Amino acid sequence: NAGVTQTPKFQVLKTGQSMTLQCAQDMNHEYMSWYRQDPGMGLRLIHYSVGAGITDQGEVPNGYNVSRSTTEDFPLRLLSAAPSQTSVYFCASSQKRGETQYFGPGTRLLVL
Amino acid sequence: SQQGEEDPQALSIQEGENATMNCSYKTSINNLQWYRQNSGRGLVHLILIRSNEREKHSGRLRVTLDTSKKSSSLLITASRAADTASYFCATDSGGGNKLTFGTGTQLKVEL
Numbered sequence: 001n002a003g004v005t006q007t008p009k010f011q012v013l014k015t016g017q018s019m020t021l022q023c024a025q026d027m028n029h030e031y032m033s034w035y036r037q038d039p040g041m042g043l044r045l046i047h048y049s050v051g052a053g054i055t056d057q058g059e060v061p062n063g064y065n066v067s068r069s070t071t072e073d074f075p076l077r078l079l080s081a082a083p084s085q086t087s088v089y090f091c092a093s094s095q096k097r098g099e100t101q102y103f104g105p106g107t108r109l110l111v112l
Numbered sequence: 113s114q115q116g117e118e119d120p121q122a123l124s125i126q127e128g129e130n131a132t133m134n135c136s137y138k139t140s141i142n143n144l145q146w147y148r149q150n151s152g153r154g155l156v157h158l159i160l161i162r163s164n165e166r167e168k169h170s171g172r173l174r175v176t177l178d179t180s181k182k183s184s185s186l187l188i189t190a191s192r193a194a195d196t197a198s199y200f201c202a203t204d205s206g207g208g209n210k211l212t213f214g215t216g217t218q219l220k221v222e223l
Contacts, residue, residue, distance in 0.1 A: 004154075033211070042200060043155075043213040058210065090154055098142055098204030101211060103154035 001026050006091050006104035013081040013111045021076040021107050023091030031094045032074040033058070033101065034066065036087040043090065049074055050097065081111045118201060118217040126222055131188040133217040135201030136181075142204045144177055144184050145211070149198045158186075158199075191221045 007022045025032065033048040035058075045058030049068040063085060065077040074093075078085060088108050092101040119134045135144070143162045147155040161168045161177045161184065168175045174187040188195055198218050202211045 035213075040215060042215040043202075045210060045212070048210065059212075092155075098206070098211065100145065100157045100160055101155075101202075102157070103147075105154045106152075 003027065004091055004093055004102050004104035006089075006107050008107060009105070010108045011110070013078070013109065015081060015083060015111060017081050019078050019081065021078070021089055021091075021109075023074045023076065023104060024072050025074075025091075025093040025102070026072065027093060027095070027102065028071060029093035029095050029102070030071065031097055032068065033092045033094075034064070034074070034076045035090045035092065036060065036085075037090060037106075038087050046076065046089075078109075081109075083111045085109065086111045118199070118214045120217060121215070122218045122220075124220045124222065125191055127191060127193055129191055129221075131191050131195070131219055131221070133186050133199055133219070135184045135186070135214055137184075137201075137203050137214075138182065139203075139205050141179075142206055144175075145202045145204070146173075146175060146184075146186050147200045147202060147213075149200065149216070151197070155200065188219075191219075193221050193223055195219060196221050 004025045030051045034046040035043040037043050044060050047066040049055045055066050088106050090106050091104040094101045145160045146158040149155045159170045172189045177184045198216045200216045202213045
């Protein structure tokens, strides 16, 4: 099993551009989440999903959209990138709600 | 806002010594988890302790949970240079899939 995969590994955007961060898992997990990690602030939850077709907002959802059309995929869309969205983004999945999360390797995003 | 706060923020020890880091949280929880993050990598799950458990072991790791004080500690015994990493606690307070992470403890184990 590949576990949780994320693409791209690194991306540079200009302010105002849009892009999609891809996340996929092959463990048949129902629960998936997106976090951003900024220096000195730990991980903050952006959006999460409890199953295909069901998503909800986390702590810092503004400027991001998600969808969950399949169990495997959970893409994160930046609608109009801003320098404040410069961060490292992690996708995670878990088999049960609130249980052990398996993380992807992360996407480093730089918004100029 | 952060649910968990780790203490200390940074810790430097010699190989072979024990490392202890603490986590405090604010609201009642279903479980508390500890994760390790090597520089530039994703987080790796270490151990999960449920609210009705007081202590749990996994190899060289020992986790305690005191729900009355809303705190947990992670002890790494006989540390190795490979234990150098950031360690995060995360709490599950129920609802959705909302694990809330602390700001982490940076552990450096020197030879």
